[in-house]
Amino acid sequence: MQNILITGGAGYIGSHICIKLQENGFQPVVFDNLSNGHRDAISPNIPFVQADISDDAALNRVFEEFKPAAVIHMAALIEAGASMVEPARFYKVNTAGSLNLFEAMRRNDCRHIVFSSTAAVYGNTDVDLLDETMQVQAENPYGRSKAMVETMLADYASIYGFHAVALRYFNAAGADPMGRTGERHDPETHLIPLVLQTAAGQRDHIKIFGADYDTPDGTCIRDYIHVDDLADAHVKALGYVTSSDEPAFEIANIGTGQGCSVKEIIELCKEVTALDFNVVQDARRPGDPARLVANPAKANELFGWQPKYPSPRKIIEHAWNFYQANIQRS
Ligand code: UDP
Numbered sequence: 001m002q003n004i005l006i007t008g009g010a011g012y013i014g015s016h017i018c019i020k021l022q023e024n025g026f027q028p029v030v031f032d033n034l035s036n037g038h039r040d041a042i043s044p045n046i047p048f049v050q051a052d053i054s055d056d057a058a059l060n061r062v063f064e065e066f067k068p069a070a071v072i073h074m075a076a077l078i079e080a081g082a083s084m085v086e087p088a089r090f091y092k093v094n095t096a097g098s099l100n101l102f103e104a105m106r107r108n109d110c111r112h113i114v115f116s117s118t119a120a121v122y123g124n125t126d127v128d129l130l131d132e133t134m135q136v137q138a139e140n141p142y143g144r145s146k147a148m149v150e151t152m153l154a155d156y157a158s159i160y161g162f163h164a165v166a167l168r169y170f171n172a173a174g175a176d177p178m179g180r181t182g183e184r185h186d187p188e189t190h191l192i193p194l195v196l197q198t199a200a201g202q203r204d205h206i207k208i209f210g211a212d213y214d215t216p217d218g219t220c221i222r223d224y225i226h227v228d229d230l231a232d233a234h235v236k237a238l239g240y241v242t243s244s245d246e247p248a249f250e251i252a253n254i255g256t257g258q259g260c261s262v263k264e265i266i267e268l269c270k271e272v273t274a275l276d277f278n279v280v281q282d283a284r285r286p287g288d289p290a291r292l293v294a295n296p297a298k299a300n301e302l303f304g305w306q307p308k309y310p311s312p313r314k315i316i317e318h319a320w321n322f323y324q325a326n327i328q329r330s
Pocket of ligand 1: 080171189190191192194206207208209210220221222262285288
């Protein structure tokens with residue numbers, strides 16, 4: 001069985017990827033500093049190293065002990081809003097941290113990698129569906145910190161022989177359809193879990209960050225992708241990068257191709273939960289593009305991926321099921 005090193009594997013998306021890797025006959029090895037992840041989000045039978053990607057000695061040890069066939073690199077800071085206040089942290093963890101990991105890979109002759117990038121690299125554009133050939137122009141340091149890593153990977157592929165794929169995630173949401181893991185950020189900043197917490201009475205109201213965007217209902221449009229589909233994309237991308245030792249670097253969007261506004265998400269949450277709650281209109285959140293919707297064709301062409309749960313209603317249903325079953329967990 002091949003070992004796959006997964007940095008940030010105890011996080012929300014990482015814990016779903018671990019399940020999918022095991023289901024597909026891989027052995028995940030999780031490397032996570034638990035700054036946001038949870039030890040109990042992953043099965044006790046998965047090797048777990050609590051360390052930081054800035055720690056060379058810990059990285060060397062994990063490569064020597066487990067000899068991973070490939071790396072899935074997820075460890076990162078993820079809040080676009082926070083990056084507008086503290087950009088240095090994002091460049092340090094996301095950009096410098098990735099460089100450190102890539103150097104450890106090079107020292108240990110591991111050259112296959114799936115990198116978690118983001119739709120935030122696109123920034124504000126006026127096209128309906130974003131595709132990977134477009135010029136990147138991130139609106140915030142979070143997006144720029146990830147775009148820089150894509151640039152590094154392109155060089156690591158052409159000069160050091162890496163075989164790499166960067167997956168540009170759109171808005172990951174939902175939970176494992178069987179309820180084994182789900183979203184547990186603390187503090188929570190993402191729209192769907194915040195709306196569900198409001199529906200459950202844990203918050204007094206949900207704020208809409210900006211209702212004056214140039215969109216049909218004035219609120220931001222995002223492409224919400226089921227976390228189970230996102231996890232599946234990683235396993236398929238892993239198959240692609242490990243299928244050849246030829247140097248290559250590819251970028252693929254992971255989204256559904258369908259946009260949903262903040263107001264539409266709130267209405268769907270009201271329907272799914274059958275609960276009413278307070279909605280308050282607030283100012284725009286700095287750094288938010290008006291619309292981010294994927295053209296997901298390339299992921300299908302490159303490694304045969306397509307979403308199984310493209311409907312935001314399903315995503316919200318699974319998130320709500322997990323939330324209700326785990327309401328006491330933090
Ligand atoms: N949003 C909102 N209220 C909130 C949280 C988020 O209106 O309490 C909006 C946010 O401005 C963005 C969309 O919901 O337009 C999705 O935000 P989220 O933070 O979930 O993901 P992002 O798109 O920033 O990755």
